[in-house]
Amino acid sequence: MRQPADFTSITISDATAADAASILALQKRAFLQEAQKYGDDYNITPITEKLPQMLDVFKSHRFVKAMTGPFLIGSARANLVGGTCLIGRVIVEPIFQGRGYGRMVLDAIEARFPEALRYELFTGKKSPENIRFYGKAGYSIIGEFVNADGFVMVTMEKRSG
Secondary structure, X not given: OOOOOOOOOOEEEEOOHHHHHHHHHHHHXXXXXXXXXXXXXXXXXXXXXXXXXXXXXXXXXXXXXXEEOOEEEEEXXXXXXXXXXXXXXXXXXXXXXXXXXXXXXXXXXXXXXXXXXXXXXXXXXXXXXXXXXXXHOOOEEEEEEEOOOOOEEEEEEEEOO
């Protein structure tokens, strides 16, 4: 008889380009909820991104992945520009959200950039749960902008140290 997966044991490590297809599939599932908040508009970049585009991002960004056994349940990407670590696409498998795994992924990507003077990310203005999540992690809203998909986003930052 096969043992059930132990979903309490999570490991976070660096992701490689070999993980890109799995991360992309997870990203699409995770962002379906966001699309629903914006009038069921599924034509948003995290959903329409293609594998070649993600592979290009691997050339300039570091990725982390959260695994439970053989299952990918979370990821994030970031790069350093000047003294700012720009974090993007902090994602968790929808059925695992709300259990602290997103915070683990966020902390892990931040830890990959100890030289950063500040960390910056953005999320949808219509996503109060995301804004609260990042707020609990020490991020504050510093501005708003309209993204390429036409949605109002909030920029959030956290100072290092």
